[in-house]
Amino acid sequence: MSFKRQQLFHCLSLITILATGFSLPVLALQSLNDDELGDVTGQAVVNLVTDTIGSGANETRYTRVDLGIDVKTQLNADQISLGTRTRDGVEGADLNIDNLALGYITDNGNGEIEPFRIRNPYIEFAYQGDEIVGMRVGFGEAKGYLSGDISQLSGNIAVGINGTLGEIRDALRATGQDVPFLINLAAGISSGANMEAEAELVLENGVPSNVRATRVGIPNGESLATDDPLVAAIGGLLGILTSNDCGAAGLSTCFPLTNYRSLPVGNVDVPDDLTTDNIEGAARGMFLAFGHQDVQWRDLENTANTVSSAAGAFLNVPKFRNEDGELQAPINVNFTQVFSGIQRLASCYNSGGQGTVGC
Amino acid sequence: MGCSQSVRLRKAWFVLVALCLTGFVRAELQELDDDDLSSAQGSGVGLVIEDFSFDGSTGSLSVGGVEQKTPSGSDVEVGISVTRLYLKGEGSRRGIDDVRYGFGSIENPLRLDILSGSDIANVPDTSTVLQVAWPTYQERSVDEVLNDNSVDLNGLDGLLAERRVALQDNLAAVAAINPTDLARWEAEAAVRNAEIARLNALREDVLDRARDAGIDIEDITDGCGLFGSRACRRLRDEYQEYGDDLQDERTALSSVLEDLTPARRTLSQTPGREAQVKSIEGVIQRLGGGISGADVGISFSYEVADFSSLASDATQTGTRVDHHSYDLTGVDIYGTSLRLFGNSRAGKxxxxxxxxxxLYVKSLDLTSCDISQGACLNNPVYRGNRTYYFSDIFFDLRLGYGTIQPLEFAVTPEGHINLRLAPVTSATAADFYANSPKSNIYIGHVDHGGVRPAGGGLPSGSGHQSFGASEVAGLRIQYLDVTTHDL
Known part of the structure; x- marks a missing residue:
C-alpha cells in the first residue's frame, strides 16, 4: 500500500471510529421543515449596557454584559474565601463563609430541593479612562436562601430589628440586670410600643465598617426608634436606647454574623407566577465585586442610587421590595431572635439542618 | 508541512492524529520506534498534538450579533474586532515568540475509548460509553516532585502542607469520636425528633378541634381569658401540656446536639479535606511531569455609546472603545475525562x-488598555496599572454522577441551550455523598499593577497591590438547571 493510500486508510479509519463512537448513544435528530426553520432567528443571549456615574475627574464609565440565562440551583461548599491576605497588618479574608449553601431542602432535610434562582446574571466593568478600576458579577434577579457561617464579610448586609418595648424590658430582665427606671416606666405605659432599628456591619466597638466585618449591630450614636407618641414623649428614653460601643441600656447591640445562618435574598414569601418569565419577588441588587479601589456601582434595585464597594472582594446582599413595594432588609429579627440568631435551613439530606454535614 | 511527514503505524487500532492546518498553523508528526508502538494497547483512539502553534496576528476576525441596549430600549449592533489571537507553547512572551505547543505524548495521549456501561458505576449496563480522557501525569509520585528542587511549584507545596495538616487534624478528630457514643447520640436525636414531631402534631390536633368548636385559636395559644368557656380552658390546658412536653423534648434534643453536632461536623469535613489535598496533589504531579502547557491570548475591542445614566431619558454623551486583552500561560487540561452515554428518561x-x-493555568493577565499602541504598548508600568494579574489557578470540577445525577444536554424548542444536573433526592443522597467527588477552585494570587517578570512569576514594582488568594473548597452541586433565553 502506498503512503498516500495508507494515510487515506487511516484517515477513513479515524472518521469511521469517531462516527461510530459518537453515534453509540441511540439518538435521532429531527428534521425541521422550512416554516420551522423560518422561525429560527439569531438568539440575543448577550447584551451590552453602558452607564456613567460622576463627572470630571470623578467620572466612572461602565460596560455591563448582560447574559440571557436562567439558573436554578442548590449547591453546597465547605468554604468560600476571597482575598485571603494580610490587610492593614491583620491576616484574614475579605470574605469568608464556611458551609455555604444556595437553596435548601424542605422539611428540615427530608423533603425536596428548593432551589436558589437567578435570572440574567451579568458581568460589569468600571473604567476610569482606559483603566478598569473594578468589576462585579451580579444577578439581574435573584431569589432564594443563602446559608452559611459568615465569619468575615466585606460588603453590605442590612438587618432590621423590630420588637416591642416590653420585649426590651424582658430581655434586660433575662440578663439579670436592673431595668432602667425610664424603660420600666415606658413599658408600664405601653409595653406593646413598637421599637425598631436598622443594624449594619460594624467592628467590635460599634464603628460601622464594610471591610472584614465580623459583626452586625446598631452603629454608635444610632438609637432605637418608635412610632408610639407616648413612648417618644418620655424625655431621655431614646437617649438610654442609643447604641454606644455595641451596647445600649445594658443590652448588647452587636451580634456575630455567624448567628445569622440563612438569609433570604429577595422576597421568598412571594410565589412564582409561572406565566411570566421574571422571578416574582426577586432582589435586583445582589452582586460580588472586586477592584483595586473603592468603586461606585449602580443599584439595580433603585437605579437612582449607587452602592459603594471597597477595594478587594465585596459582597452586596441587597434589600428587597416587600408586598407594599417598600425596601426591606434581608434579615429581620425581633429582640429575641437578634440574640439567638437565625436557624440554618437544611442543605443536606438527613442532616438535621447542621451546616453541610453529611454532604 | 504536517501531513507530509511519514507516520509508521503497525497497529491499525491505534491511530495517531495531528492537526494538519495550513497557513499560520505549524505542526508535525513524529515517528514512533518499535518500543513505543509495542506499548500501545489495542483499543480506542489516541490524539497527540506536537510542534503546534497558531498565530492570528496577520488575519482579521470580527464577531457580530452582540447588541447594546440603550436606555430608551432600542438595540444597536456592536461590532467586536479581534485584534490578536494565538495559541503557542509556554514561554512565548504573550505570543511574541514562536514557541511550539505539544499536547500529550504517545505513551500518554488524549484518548477516545469505548467502554461498557457495566464497567462504570451508575451507568446503565446496556449503555455504551464514549469516554474522552485527557493525559494524566502520574509518572512521578507527589513526594518525588516535592523533593525535586528544579520544579517550580509556585507555593503550592506550602498550600499542600497546610491542607495535609488540616486533613490529619480532621482524621485525628474523627478517630477520637467513640462510635458507641456517636450511635447513641444519633439514636437519641432520632427519638427526640420523632417525639417533637408527634407533640407538634398533637398540638395541631388541639387547634383543629378548637376551630371545629368555633373557638378563637388565639384563645388557645394565649389564654381563654376570665370568661373563657370550659371547652376553651380544657383545650387550652391540653395545648399547654403538650407544649410543656415539647419544651422538655427540645431541651433534651439541644443537649444531645451539643455532642452530636460537633461530631457530625468533624465527620463531614473529611471528604472535602481529602478532595482538597487530592486536587493540589494532582496539580503538583502535573507540574512535576515536565510538561509545558499552552500560552493562549486574545485581544478584542468594541465601540459603545456612553449615556449619562440608566434612566430612559438619559442622553448620549459620546462614544468610547473598550479594550480587553487576556493572556494566559501554562494552560493545561490534565487527568480530565468526559463520558457520554445513552440513557432514557420519561420514555425518551x-x-x-x-x-x-x-484545569491548571499558570497565569492570566487581563489588560484594559490598547496593547497595540502608545503607552500601553511601550510602557510596562502604564500597562501594569491597567492590568489585573491572576496566578496559579486550578479548577478541579466534577459535573454529573452517572444516572444518579447525569449531566444532561438539551436544546429547547425555541433553540436555546439547556444544561442540567438532575436533583439529588433523599433516595439517592447516600450514594451521591459517599461517591461523587467534591470540586475545588483555587486562585493562588490576585494582583493589580506592577509588572510581571518576562520569565513568569508574580508581578511587583510601581503601583503593585496584592489581593491574596481566593478559593471555593468542597463544592458539590445537588441541582442545576441552566437555560439561555433572549434578552
Missing part, C-alpha cells in the same frame, strides 16, 4: 454525561 432517549475537569 437522552444523551447524558459526566465531566471530571482538571
Amino acid at each position: 432517549r437522552t444523551l447524558d454525561g459526566e465531566l471530571d475537569l482538571k
Whole structure:
C-alpha cells in the first residue's frame, strides 16, 4: 500500500471510529421543515449596557454584559474565601463563609430541593479612562436562601430589628440586670410600643465598617426608634436606647454574623407566577465585586442610587421590595431572635439542618 | 508541512492524529520506534498534538450579533474586532515568540475509548460509553516532585502542607469520636425528633378541634381569658401540656446536639479535606511531569455609546472603545475525562454525561488598555496599572454522577441551550455523598499593577497591590438547571 493510500486508510479509519463512537448513544435528530426553520432567528443571549456615574475627574464609565440565562440551583461548599491576605497588618479574608449553601431542602432535610434562582446574571466593568478600576458579577434577579457561617464579610448586609418595648424590658430582665427606671416606666405605659432599628456591619466597638466585618449591630450614636407618641414623649428614653460601643441600656447591640445562618435574598414569601418569565419577588441588587479601589456601582434595585464597594472582594446582599413595594432588609429579627440568631435551613439530606454535614 | 511527514503505524487500532492546518498553523508528526508502538494497547483512539502553534496576528476576525441596549430600549449592533489571537507553547512572551505547543505524548495521549456501561458505576449496563480522557501525569509520585528542587511549584507545596495538616487534624478528630457514643447520640436525636414531631402534631390536633368548636385559636395559644368557656380552658390546658412536653423534648434534643453536632461536623469535613489535598496533589504531579502547557491570548475591542445614566431619558454623551486583552500561560487540561452515554428518561432517549475537569493555568493577565499602541504598548508600568494579574489557578470540577445525577444536554424548542444536573433526592443522597467527588477552585494570587517578570512569576514594582488568594473548597452541586433565553 502506498503512503498516500495508507494515510487515506487511516484517515477513513479515524472518521469511521469517531462516527461510530459518537453515534453509540441511540439518538435521532429531527428534521425541521422550512416554516420551522423560518422561525429560527439569531438568539440575543448577550447584551451590552453602558452607564456613567460622576463627572470630571470623578467620572466612572461602565460596560455591563448582560447574559440571557436562567439558573436554578442548590449547591453546597465547605468554604468560600476571597482575598485571603494580610490587610492593614491583620491576616484574614475579605470574605469568608464556611458551609455555604444556595437553596435548601424542605422539611428540615427530608423533603425536596428548593432551589436558589437567578435570572440574567451579568458581568460589569468600571473604567476610569482606559483603566478598569473594578468589576462585579451580579444577578439581574435573584431569589432564594443563602446559608452559611459568615465569619468575615466585606460588603453590605442590612438587618432590621423590630420588637416591642416590653420585649426590651424582658430581655434586660433575662440578663439579670436592673431595668432602667425610664424603660420600666415606658413599658408600664405601653409595653406593646413598637421599637425598631436598622443594624449594619460594624467592628467590635460599634464603628460601622464594610471591610472584614465580623459583626452586625446598631452603629454608635444610632438609637432605637418608635412610632408610639407616648413612648417618644418620655424625655431621655431614646437617649438610654442609643447604641454606644455595641451596647445600649445594658443590652448588647452587636451580634456575630455567624448567628445569622440563612438569609433570604429577595422576597421568598412571594410565589412564582409561572406565566411570566421574571422571578416574582426577586432582589435586583445582589452582586460580588472586586477592584483595586473603592468603586461606585449602580443599584439595580433603585437605579437612582449607587452602592459603594471597597477595594478587594465585596459582597452586596441587597434589600428587597416587600408586598407594599417598600425596601426591606434581608434579615429581620425581633429582640429575641437578634440574640439567638437565625436557624440554618437544611442543605443536606438527613442532616438535621447542621451546616453541610453529611454532604 | 504536517501531513507530509511519514507516520509508521503497525497497529491499525491505534491511530495517531495531528492537526494538519495550513497557513499560520505549524505542526508535525513524529515517528514512533518499535518500543513505543509495542506499548500501545489495542483499543480506542489516541490524539497527540506536537510542534503546534497558531498565530492570528496577520488575519482579521470580527464577531457580530452582540447588541447594546440603550436606555430608551432600542438595540444597536456592536461590532467586536479581534485584534490578536494565538495559541503557542509556554514561554512565548504573550505570543511574541514562536514557541511550539505539544499536547500529550504517545505513551500518554488524549484518548477516545469505548467502554461498557457495566464497567462504570451508575451507568446503565446496556449503555455504551464514549469516554474522552485527557493525559494524566502520574509518572512521578507527589513526594518525588516535592523533593525535586528544579520544579517550580509556585507555593503550592506550602498550600499542600497546610491542607495535609488540616486533613490529619480532621482524621485525628474523627478517630477520637467513640462510635458507641456517636450511635447513641444519633439514636437519641432520632427519638427526640420523632417525639417533637408527634407533640407538634398533637398540638395541631388541639387547634383543629378548637376551630371545629368555633373557638378563637388565639384563645388557645394565649389564654381563654376570665370568661373563657370550659371547652376553651380544657383545650387550652391540653395545648399547654403538650407544649410543656415539647419544651422538655427540645431541651433534651439541644443537649444531645451539643455532642452530636460537633461530631457530625468533624465527620463531614473529611471528604472535602481529602478532595482538597487530592486536587493540589494532582496539580503538583502535573507540574512535576515536565510538561509545558499552552500560552493562549486574545485581544478584542468594541465601540459603545456612553449615556449619562440608566434612566430612559438619559442622553448620549459620546462614544468610547473598550479594550480587553487576556493572556494566559501554562494552560493545561490534565487527568480530565468526559463520558457520554445513552440513557432514557420519561420514555425518551437522552444523551447524558459526566465531566471530571482538571484545569491548571499558570497565569492570566487581563489588560484594559490598547496593547497595540502608545503607552500601553511601550510602557510596562502604564500597562501594569491597567492590568489585573491572576496566578496559579486550578479548577478541579466534577459535573454529573452517572444516572444518579447525569449531566444532561438539551436544546429547547425555541433553540436555546439547556444544561442540567438532575436533583439529588433523599433516595439517592447516600450514594451521591459517599461517591461523587467534591470540586475545588483555587486562585493562588490576585494582583493589580506592577509588572510581571518576562520569565513568569508574580508581578511587583510601581503601583503593585496584592489581593491574596481566593478559593471555593468542597463544592458539590445537588441541582442545576441552566437555560439561555433572549434578552
